[in-house]
Amino acid sequence: MSLDEAAMKPHDRLSAHLAGDMESVNALIRERMASEHAPRIPEVTAHLVEAGGKRLRPLLTLAAARLCGYGGPYHVHLAATVEFIHTATLLHDDVVDESKQRRGRPTANLLWDNKSSVLVGDYLFSRSFQLMVETGSLRVLDILANASATIAEGEVLQLTAAQDLATDEGVYLKVVRGKTAALFSAATEVGGVIAEAPEDQVRALYTYGDALGIAFQIVDDLLDYGGATETIGKNVGDDFRERKLTLPVIKAVAQASEEERAFWRRVIEKGDQREGDLEQAMALMARHGAMEAARADALGWAARAKAALAALPDHPLRAMLSDLADFVVARVS
Amino acid sequence: MSLDEAAMKPHDRLSAHLAGDMESVNALIRERMASEHAPRIPEVTAHLVEAGGKRLRPLLTLAAARLCGYGGPYHVHLAATVEFIHTATLLHDDVVDESKQRRGRPTANLLWDNKSSVLVGDYLFSRSFQLMVETGSLRVLDILANASATIAEGEVLQLTAAQDLATDEGVYLKVVRGKTAALFSAATEVGGVIAEAPEDQVRALYTYGDALGIAFQIVDDLLDYGGATETIGKNVGDDFRERKLTLPVIKAVAQASEEERAFWRRVIEKGDQREGDLEQAMALMARHGAMEAARADALGWAARAKAALAALPDHPLRAMLSDLADFVVARVS
Structure with a gap:
């Protein structure tokens, strides 16, 4: 290089x-x-x-x-x-x-x-x-058909999970797989399948794409509460205004006091949002270390993505994929 | 029987x-x-x-x-x-x-x-x-992928053709294939393919489905200007109100006088529809024999569907498919 x-x-x-x-x-x-x-x-x-x-x-x-x-x-x-x-x-x-x-x-x-x-x-x-x-390749078709179904199911799930404070991290992960990770993992997996790579390499490519996609989406969620409009092409607080249960919110809700829960119910479930609510939401997330914890999750997924690459041949592209996993989470490190 | x-x-x-x-x-x-x-x-x-x-x-x-x-x-x-x-x-x-x-x-x-x-x-x-x-079966996948593309393209085409008086019978046929016939013909063709029928039978099944679908859609268009709500589950004139260029309208427009063209431009292209316009449209279609001509087209497609069945084995199901083609157009005969 x-x-x-x-x-x-x-x-x-x-x-x-x-x-x-x-x-x-x-x-x-x-x-x-x-x-x-x-x-x-x-x-x-x-x-x-x-x-x-x-x-x-x-x-x-x-x-x-x-x-x-x-x-x-x-x-x-x-x-x-x-x-x-x-x-x-x-x-x-x-x-x-x-x-x-x-x-x-x-x-x-x-x-x-x-x-x-x-x-x-x-x-x-x-x-x-x-x-x-x-x-x-029927196997490629099978992978992409399953990815399509996961994507569509995740989107519908997001529709109903948005605005529902009962959404936990398990549901969140399903939504994220549908929204982002299913296509990432299908993208890498079909590359291995079309190359007729050994099974352990195909599995490793799937795992890499899945973990990278999840890290990517968690970072996206974090940036929504702190990124500048010019870097992400959307406005801070868009997810909040759309009442989406993203990871930092889910983590803050899980630790909320009764009074805080009443706040979340009003802004997320009822959608009754007022001046200063976004700032209040961010203060609550800070109080419970929700941003920090979500950041740690993102780093964990990036590490998992990198670890999966060990099963793949030593190659300049492998190093770039590894760096890519680091880079995705570097935006919030 | x-x-x-x-x-x-x-x-x-x-x-x-x-x-x-x-x-x-x-x-x-x-x-x-x-x-x-x-x-x-x-x-x-x-x-x-x-x-x-x-x-x-x-x-x-x-x-x-x-x-x-x-x-x-x-x-x-x-x-x-x-x-x-x-x-x-x-x-x-x-x-x-x-x-x-x-x-x-x-x-x-x-x-x-x-x-x-x-x-x-x-x-x-x-x-x-x-x-x-x-x-x-990759061949089945190929047929259904192509049918999906025809369906989607036909829908977009209908969206743009909908309010454009330049829509001719050629465009209409493409829209109808997308809207109806592509799925009918794929439905019959994949039945033959999965049965590993000889090529001439597979082709005959395609032709039957295609022609049946076109006849079906023309009849649907005709009923929109004359069927009762209870038989078709929609209201007379729905297509007119949605400014759709269906076959009888296309035929009437093709023969319109200058004055009549001004009427069609107003109601279809500009969408400026007033009390009595639906009745006027139906009077113009009657004047030019547009309903009659569309009916004749539907009968022609039904005949084509039936003729294609000759290549298929003699079987009670074949007789039912033949009767089905007659029945589809009987609603307007």
Whole structure:
């Protein structure tokens, strides 16, 4: 690794190392998001796909496949599959959350309408489905079908768990797996499967993706109560205003006094939020060390992700994946 | 066939003939719509799945497989798959169309909310995907992936074509294939594929489903301008109020005088609809024989569906499928 490379973020190093593959992925994405008859589809998709997203999930698939010595063409299909599923999920999420901004830009549901977001999301799901069928691997299809079901179930669970103070860390983990970790772990696992890697390596890739995804989401939850708008593209307190039971809140609620519980019931369950409530919520989380404890959990998951990599071949990509796990939690360390 | 059976509608005869298989399908549907963690999912799904729908699509799959001599278990999986895809599509459609009634009952988006309809629809798509992977047939997966893409593309196309007088019969056919025929043809085709029927029979099953679906949709369009609410579960003129370019309207617009075009532009493109406009639209369609011409098209598609059946084995199910094609168009004959 050159000195220049060493100074780059792990994500950028992955991008540089996999630049050729990533170009093929981008070409495939552009080709498959086209629709001869319904120009609304590429319009809406381009808005999201070309919004400068980090392409983290397709990079994970490419890295996993290459790390396991894959030399065929289908890791590109799988990387595009994973990005399409992710984009489709974002489109539907923004409808469900009534979001107005994503990655610092207006959301598709705001620029077009909810109808377009729902239907173009469905279209991208079906396109991702076609791409994975092209790999001819039933095992890959099985993994992605199960990931899709976990994602959808997690989203519905989040819908009902939001606003419910009875949500505990077990439910939280299920929601997070659906929201983030299921696609991360499917992304890494299918990379190993398409490379026909030994079973212990495939399992290790699954574990890495799962733990990385959970760490990633906990960090996201933490930043919502402390990150600056420009770094995360959303406003501090968005989760609070949407009455989401994120990890720091769950930890604070678990230790709340009777008076504090009354506060949480009012702002989260009843949704009766007033001036100063966000600050009060943050003070309660600080009082019970909820932010600290959530941070420790994130570090634990990152450590688990790194430990899983030991089963994989020694390779520059393995080092980058390890650094990536550190980097994800460095935002809150 | 007994006299009693002869008096039954073809759809009921199919149900009776395939009752054992259909029981297995219903059991599988109930099993797979369950969700341990998100009770909202079976609630919403049961509302639709148990609303007394005709189960026409799963019956087509079962009939196609049995007609081709299938003796294995996977036609049941495929029939459940097709019903899940259909139900998911209905959930998303009702959000997109802002519908308040479906099969004479309030829609899920009205009883719960749009969020639940979007996410439970996604969940059912992913469950259908798991079911089809279980068949282990890549060809079946390919057919259903392509059908999903056609469905989604057709829905987006309908969204943009809906208020555009330039929509011609070619675009209409693409919308109808997406809306109805793609799932009908996939339903029959996968039945033949799972039975490992010869290629000409698989093609015939595809053609039958495609033509039946198109006939079905044209009849639906016609009934919207003339059926009674109690038979179709929606109100006369719903399509008109939603400014949909259905076949009779397209035919009337194609023959419109300048003055008539101004009327269509106002009511369909601008959406400026007043008292008496529905009656005026129906008078214009009558003047140009648009209803008659659309009816003739529907009869033509039904005839094509029946003709395709000639390639299939002589079997009581084949006769029922033939009668079904007649029955679909009998509603407007």
